[in-house]
Amino acid sequence: MSMKISELYGTEIYTAKAKHLGKVEDIILNLQKGEIMRLTLSPLKSGFLSKSKVEEILRENSIGYSDVEQVGDIVIVKxxxxxxPPERAK
Structure with a gap:
């Protein structure tokens, strides 16, 4: 099965034990390898976030693509x- 990267945005993410984690907000790519590296559960608005906030999102609110087991109507991870938990807008 193949799909466009743009189709991943907004896709709900669940663990293989059916725990809802959130939805895909951003996708980190390795352009040299042509691979998806991480899926973030918080948006990375370039220019609006400090470097430390981006690092926090990557550390605490993202999933390594190696942990993804299936992609379809939803994303299933290990x-x-x-x-x-993603921060809620105030």
């Missing part, structure tokens, strides 16, 4: 994946 049951051991943990992320911090």
């Amino acid at each position: 049951p051991t994946v943990r992320v911090a």
Whole structure:
């Protein structure tokens, strides 16, 4: 199965044990390898976030693509994946 990267945005993410983690907000690519590296559960608005905030999102609110087990109507990740709950807009 193939899909466009743009189709991943907004896709709900669940663990293999059916725990809802959030939705895909941004996608980190390795352009040299042509691979998806990470899926973030918080948007990375370039120019609006400090470097430390971006690092925090990558550390606490993203999933390494190596932890993804299936992609379709939803994204299923390994049951051991943990992320911090995304911040809610105030």
